[in-house]
Amino acid sequence: MAESITAQRTKGWDKPEQLDLSKADWQSGSQGAGDVQIAFVEGFIAMRNADAPGSPSLIFNPAEWRAFVLNARNGAFDLT
Template identity: 40%
Template sequence: MAETAAEIKARKERERDELYALDISDVEWHCAPGTEEHEERVEIAYLPDGAVAMRSSLDHGTVLRYTEAEWRAFVLGARDGEFDLEPTERNGGLDAQ
């Protein structure tokens, strides 16, 4: 039997609450190879059940957490170009001065 919209919402809220209740004070943070210690970069930590935490290397206090399904959807979308930036002056595109 398929879940109703209300059941899906309640399940996702429970998953989120459980994920943010995890103590991640001792997790190992990873960043892309080739980045320097002083550079701003995205860092991720692998959590139980395939979940992932993400933060900026310059702001350790703000940590986003994603379930395995959310993380998989993001990574697959990024691989497919879903989040590619249109070239603009702000992001170093062709019009940058």
């Protein structure tokens, strides 16, 4: 039997060791012409490189995602 998401979590780490992204509904804010895609899976947010969908994905919990989005909106990641 598959281990539950809660059981897969490592102590002190609030994300699963494995998150099944095989059936994720990947979305792009640039109608498919952008660099990144996101998917909402089992309460987490996954982000991947649209040009290399087989590469590792970044996994955010909701609080991390909110912080990322707010900082991006405020220009924290703008190139100078």
